[in-house]
Amino acid sequence: MGATGRASSDSNSSTSLSSFEKAELRRLLDLGISGLSQVPVQGVLGYEQEYWRNPASVHVIRPEDITLNGYLNSVEALRGVPGMHVSRGLAYDNFASMRNFSGFATQKFLGKIGGREVSQLMLGSANYSVDDYPVAVIDRIEVIRGPGASIWGTNAVNGVLNLVTKHAGDTQGDSLRLAIQDNGTFMGDYVHGGQISEDSFYRVWVRDQEYAEGTLDSGSPARDDGHLRKAGFRFDKNLGSDLNLYVAGGFATRRVEHVLDLSNRLLHDPSKFVSDVRNLPAHPGFSLLSASNQQVVNNLVASLPSVVPPMPLSVSQQLGGALALSPDLAALNAGLNAFLLPSITYDLPSASSYPAAVWGSKSNGTVNYPALNSISLLSGMNAGRFERYGEMTNDSAHIVSKIDGITDFDMEWSLTGSLDHTDIYMGHLGYEWKQTQYNLSFDANFPLTDRHRISYGVATQHTDLDVKSEILDVFQFPGETLRPILDYDQSFTKFDRYTGYIQDSISLTDEVLISVGAKVEENDLAGFGLQPGIRASWIANDQNIFWAGYAKTHRQPSLRERYTDLTPIWTWNSTTSKWESKTYEGDSSLDREEMDAYELGWRLRPSEDLLFELSTYYYDTQNAVRAATSLTSVNAYEAVDAEAYGGELSIDWHASDLWRLRGGYSLARGKVDGVRVYDFPENTASLSSHFKYSDEVTLIQNLFYSGETKIPSDYNPITIPSHLRLDLGIVWQIKGDWEIGLFGRDLLESYHVETMYPGVDVEPARVERTFILTLLKKF
Amino acid sequence: MSFIKSRFKVFLQVRRSFVLLGFFVLLSGLTPIAAKNATSDDKRRIGRVQATYLTHLINLTQWNKDHLPTPSQSPKIVILGDKENGFTESLEFLLEQSGIGIGGNKIEILHFRNGDKIKANAALENKPQIVFFLSSSNYDPKKMRELSKHSLFVGNGRKFITESKGDIAFNYSRNRVRLIISKLALTRRSPKLNSQISRLRSVVEIIP
Numbered sequence: 003m004g005a006t007g008r009a010s011s012d013s014n015s016s017t018s019l020s021s022f023e024k025a026e027l028r029r030l031l032d033l034g035i036s037g038l039s040q041v042p043v044q045g046v047l048g049y050e051q052e053y054w055r056n057p058a059s060v061h062v063i064r065p066e067d068i069t070l071n072g073y074l075n076s077v078e079a080l081r082g083v084p085g086m087h088v089s090r091g092l093a094y095d096n097f098a099s100m101r102n103f104s105g106f107a108t109q110k111f112l113g114k115i116g117g118r119e120v121s122q123l124m125l126g127s128a129n130y131s132v133d134d135y136p137v138a139v140i141d142r143i144e145v146i147r148g149p150g151a152s153i154w155g156t157n158a159v160n161g162v163l164n165l166v167t168k169h170a171g172d173t174q175g176d177s178l179r180l181a182i183q184d185n186g187t188f189m190g191d192y193v194h195g196g197q198i199s200e201d202s203f204y205r206v207w208v209r210d211q212e213y214a215e216g217t218l219d220s221g222s223p224a225r226d227d228g229h230l231r232k233a234g235f236r237f238d239k240n241l242g243s244d245l246n247l248y249v250a251g252g253f254a255t256r257r258v259e260h261v262l263d264l265s266n267r268l269l270h271d272p273s274k275f276v277s278d279v280r281n282l283p284a285h286p287g288f289s290l291l292s293a294s295n296q297q298v299v300n301n302l303v304a305s306l307p308s309v310v311p312p313m314p315l316s317v318s319q320q321l322g323g324a325l326a327l328s329p330d331l332a333a334l335n336a337g338l339n340a341f342l343l344p345s346i347t348y349d350l351p352s353a354s355s356y357p358a359a360v361w362g363s364k365s366n367g368t369v370n371y372p373a374l375n376s377i378s379l380l381s382g383m384n385a386g387r388f389e390r391y392g393e394m395t396n397d398s399a400h401i402v403s404k405i406d407g408i409t410d411f412d413m414e415w416s417l418t419g420s421l422d423h424t425d426i427y428m429g430h431l432g433y434e435w436k437q438t439q440y441n442l443s444f445d446a447n448f449p450l451t452d453r454h455r456i457s458y459g460v461a462t463q464h465t466d467l468d469v470k471s472e473i474l475d476v477f478q479f480p481g482e483t484l485r486p487i488l489d490y491d492q493s494f495t496k497f498d499r500y501t502g503y504i505q506d507s508i509s510l511t512d513e514v515l516i517s518v519g520a521k522v523e524e525n526d527l528a529g530f531g532l533q534p535g536i537r538a539s540w541i542a543n544d545q546n547i548f549w550a551g552y553a554k555t556h557r558q559p560s561l562r563e564r565y566t567d568l569t570p571i572w573t574w575n576s577t578t579s580k581w582e583s584k585t586y587e588g589d590s591s592l593d594r595e596e597m598d599a600y601e602l603g604w605r606l607r608p609s610e611d612l613l614f615e616l617s618t619y620y621y622d623t624q625n626a627v628r629a630a631t632s633l634t635s636v637n638a639y640e641a642v643d644a645e646a647y648g649g650e651l652s653i654d655w656h657a658s659d660l661w662r663l664r665g666g667y668s669l670a671r672g673k674v675d676g677v678r679v680y681d682f683p684e685n686t687a688s689l690s691s692h693f694k695y696s697d698e699v700t701l702i703q704n705l706f707y708s709g710e711t712k713i714p715s716d717y718n719p720i721t722i723p724s725h726l727r728l729d730l731g732i733v734w735q736i737k738g739d740w741e742i743g744l745f746g747r748d749l750l751e752s753y754h755v756e757t758m759y760p761g762v763d764v765e766p767a768r769v770e771r772t773f774i775l776t777l778l779k780k781f
Numbered sequence: 782m783s784f785i786k787s788r789f790k791v792f793l794q795v796r797r798s799f800v801l802l803g804f805f806v807l808l809s810g811l812t813p814i815a816a817k818n819a820t821s822d823d824k825r826r827i828g829r830v831q832a833t834y835l836t837h838l839i840n841l842t843q844w845n846k847d848h849l850p851t852p853s854q855s856p857k858i859v860i861l862g863d864k865e866n867g868f869t870e871s872l873e874f875l876l877e878q879s880g881i882g883i884g885g886n887k888i889e890i891l892h893f894r895n896g897d898k899i900k901a902n903a904a905l906e907n908k909p910q911i912v913f914f915l916s917s918s919n920y921d922p923k924k925m926r927e928l929s930k931h932s933l934f935v936g937n938g939r940k941f942i943t944e945s946k947g948d949i950a951f952n953y954s955r956n957r958v959r960l961i962i963s964k965l966a967l968t969r970r971s972p973k974l975n976s977q978i979s980r981l982r983s984v985v986e987i988i989p
Contacts, residue, residue: 019870023829027874030833035960038837039984041830042956043823055822171983201983240983244955408955449956452820509820 020544022054024610036171042414046447046455046507047517047537048153049414051144051164055515057537057549058150059085059603059617059650063143070692070702072731072745072774074181074189074211076143076165077130081706082688084650084666085147085161085617091757091767092226093187093213094258095131101147101160101619102646102672102682110557110595112150112158115165116250117402118420123465123497123527124435126560131230132254132396134165136191136207138177138781139236141168147650148619149535149555149599153457153505153519159557159597160621167250170195170203170238178779183772186214195781201240208233213258217768219755222366224767225391228258244408251401257393261764262430262487264388264476265369266717267571268361270318274576275348276310279303287343295337298330302346305379312573315351316386317374322348351574356581360475364388370718385717390476392429399423413448432472433488440464453509457519463499467561477572479581491565491588499525505535513541528558528594547605557595559639563627564592568638586630586638593641597623611656618649628674629714646672660694683709683724702731702745713757722766725754743776824866830958831951832871835913835935838949839881839888841978844910845971848931849884856883857909859932860892861901861925862918883910895919905929910972914941922947933972942988948972952986960985 019027029052030038045053051060061083068079077096081088090096100111113120113128116135120128146154146162154162173195180190188211195205208231215227234252241247279302282288288296325331325348335345371385400423406416420441427434443461450456471486478484505519520534535553542548571584599621606614626644630637648670655663667687672679687707694700706727713720731745748754748771757766835858850856860869869892875881876888891909893901895918905912905928912929914922914936922934922945934947939961941950948966952959964987966974978985 019867019874023825023867023871024874027829027833027871028878030829031836031875031879033833035834035837035978035981036984038830038834039957039959041958043826043830043953043958044820044956408957410955412954412956414956509822512821 018544021607021610022544022547022605025607025613026054028610044449044455046457046505048150048457048505049447051146054605054607055539055541055547057515057517057539057551057603059147059601059615061145061147061652063145065137065140065142068137068140069179069741069743069776069778070700070731070733071690071704071729072181072702072743072747072776074187074774075131075134076137076140077134079143080145080163082664082666082690082704083145084652084668084686084688085648085670086145086668087683087686087708089756090769091764092224093216093767094211094226094228094230094256095129098130098163099160099682100145100163101621102648102670110159111161111163112154113163114154116167117404117418118400118422119441119463120422122424122426122435122437122560123439123467124426124437124469124561126558126562129396131211132232132256132398135167135234136177136193136209137179138191138193139167139173139205139207141166141172147617148551148601149553149597153459153503153521159555159595167236170205170236170248171197173205173781174203175781176779177781179776180778181774181776183214183774185216185770185772186212187772188212193781198237202238204235204237206233206235217753217770218765219768220367220765222765225259225261226767228256230254230256241405242407245405246407247403247405249401249403251399253399254396255398256396259391260394260428260430262390262392262474263764264361264364264390265316265371265385266314267388267476268315268356269312269571269573270315270350271312271573271575271577272310272318272321272348275346276306276308278344278346279306280308282346285343287338287341290341291334291337294330295334298334301330302379305377307377310377311373313373313380314371314385315574316388317371317380317383318348318574319350320383321380322350349576349579351579351581354480355574356479356572357476360478361388364390364476372718388476390430390474392431393427394429395425395427397425409448411448413446415444415446418443418445431487432474433486434470435490436468438466450506455507456504457507458502458504460502461500463497463525465497465499467495467497469495477569479572482581482583485567485569485583485585487569488562489567489569490561491567491590494526494561494565497526499523499527501525515539523556525558527561527564528556531556531594531596545607549601549603549605551599551601551603553599555597555599557597559592559594559627562588563639564588564590566638586635589637589639589641592627592637592639593625595623595625595627597621613652613654615652616649619647621646626674642674644672644674646670662692663690665689680710680712681714683711685709698735700733702729702733704729704731720757720766722755722757725756726750727754739780741776741778741780743774743778745774745776747772747774821866827951827953827958828866828868829871832868832875834951834958834960835872835911836875836879836881838933838935838974839876839883839911841975842933843971843973843975844884844931848908848971849910850886850908852886855887855889857889857891857904857907858911858913859901859904859909860890860913860915861895861920862915863894864917865892865915868913868915901925902928905932908932911935914947921945931971933966939988949974962987964989 042050047056047058052062063079073079077098080086080098085101087099088096115133120133144164148161150158150162177193182188191209193205193207197203211230213228216224218224232254236250238248282299338345366387366389368384369387374380374383402420404416404418408414422439425436441463445459447455447457469490471489473484473486501523503521508516510516517537522532524530533555537551539547539549566588568586569583572581575582601619603617623644625641627639628642630640650668652666657663670682689705691703692700708725710724711722728749729747731743733741733743735741753768753770755766756769873890882888891904905925908929909932911933916937935949936947937951939952941947942961942963948963950961952961962985967979
């Protein structure tokens, strides 16, 4: 170890470094000459997220945060980010949400991966597993919590997730990563990079993921095995002084199965039976019945509420069977017939009126159906569980090109174009869409006088859709007008979006930085909108920075919410002896969600080794889109007023050269129309320790806590219990660039339950204790 | 009716395009009045980036034994000029953090203001390994070179190489700090920069 001595004759030179500056120096030291040449001197939010004066809550994930913790993909690494909730219900996907109100399928943060905005207009969400990259090509993942519409654009509601890939020149040679779990799940990727000429570089990569089958909460097989295979490339060329070009592309194909819960999809309306029974005592002939038959009727009336809602056909069939065998009812009907009164019958649909054999093939035990407990006649009966599995395929390809430069007027600019094509088939629902999306954007920033830096940009997006629906075998009712579960309005297959933004970052004084801006946008889904925002940070002293922000931000409704009719239920009407469908219409009047967001933050760095960050927020949302769960609802989604508040506390402590400790705690509370909701865990926490036992060996310990969540449902609300997860790992740098890791996950219990499909009645799956062996060859 | 609708839609799209184009042109027109001066916060960041560069460059430079101090003495970096914007502290911090030395020994940093010419001259007569001229320095690099011919001379601006015959210069332009290197520093025997720097031509300018 070297050290420095110092002698100085300059009495004015003792402008000591703040702890923030020292921490930045450590980060700069990790950059090579090439990296240093790219460090902007004047950093602004949107271009340089790690600048410690930024008035925003930012967390950066490095590739080693993925490999050292044994994560298979980058989404898993979000588990350690305060304010993010990662839920892994099935083998092949992790669902990530941020700062509340993301519990439903739509996610309310903007995802950018490798320079592209990755979002399916249909569902308003992205599939990060499919769009993920090999860790060797990832430079960093920036998680910006809080709205950032004024510079990031639409859908940056709860935050932004920005995955940045490396320049091809920084991935020269060969890299390999293999990971295998004890249950058979495998992931392997290989990256090769080379140089074409003095100023041009390339890389190519492939990845294969094979998912082993997991287990549902009930112990049944989850049938979630499958595979994801992908490949990609990137070409970088330096076109001149501060003028660079890259072209990147890739494709992915995934084959898995997914389930549609049918347990509450085929209903029987017992109202005719109920009214026949309840009206009998008032019948003039009732008094002619024997006392015992009158008692049977009175008992039946007492056991039936005045209104019995439609119930699963499986329950009605049990009830019908029991009544048919009831000697009391047989005696009653004999008595009624003796006096020429109509029999009390429980009419069930005939097996020929619906595809009974197909339904029989979908039967899989019983399911909890709490509504049965409120009707004494039905107590002790079980609702049958019916599940329809179907292949869910996802094929996608993209190409993105970016040219960027810096002019003599210090204007940094970039022009990015991308073409994305996705074909998603949800066989379990009989629904397929092909989305082709074209994006073109221009972004720039330049200094204006000594204390201003203007960022601005314009962008346009065009989307073409091709949507198809199928009538599922379970809903093919002879003689009825058939309807698919999801039926898209084919009048809306082309969408355009135009945006422009401007932001001024002002160094008001050496201590105060203000960022003020607005984004204007016009799109075919949400019309014209203005999204202003203002943020400010104040350096109170060498160790403390306070920041605050206000932003108005929009989220456009998804096509699923707006233009898709949902017909999930068919009911047998005993009066008409017909099957009737229940359709929840897409609501084309659903407007964009508008959120006013207020944030306050405090960054405390007592030394370059220790950082505390506190971020708090209050979100007030108008027209928040929530799934309707009532049978009487007209639309599948409803616009409600919602509010959310909470905060995140994080700590990053380099306790010594050998030991780094990071922790986080998040509190998130939400209300919909004034009523508390619990679909996002109120409390989450994480603690991560990396201890370098020697130059070759690192010991890793991760502890995650997630509070209880309550998943709404139209028949069976599910509580996902809180859980504490302990992961331990050891990473051994065996030789040169080779690394072996052994990780044990969920070591405290054999399994806990998680779900990634809240609100659609998919049984939660077990996240089981697993052991993972990894092999990594770095460049 | 559908014809009118389609024409109206085309009109809307054309209008949107013009609005965005106008926005773009307006902002592009502002750039010629862009500023060139850095705020004090920016200057301190420039100092930090320069110090980091210099730390890496120490590792990439080789001195002949003859140009290194005796084992009982520390290798030295002499910094000349006023208003250093935290450069010296940054360099000191980085050397301590990285453990980088010269010839395996700890580095001593000496800083002399513009008014301390006598002391500075004396320091250079002791043949420091690196001499760094702050942008505020009024020392003449050519004259200082006479005092210590085998020091690595590092300074600011392109002219430091082309006119003052320095070895390495930091150039702040386009919101970045870049390296300019004299080819001589790559080819002479000592002090000699590692040839791997010459492979970074896209980010390092080498002046013959």
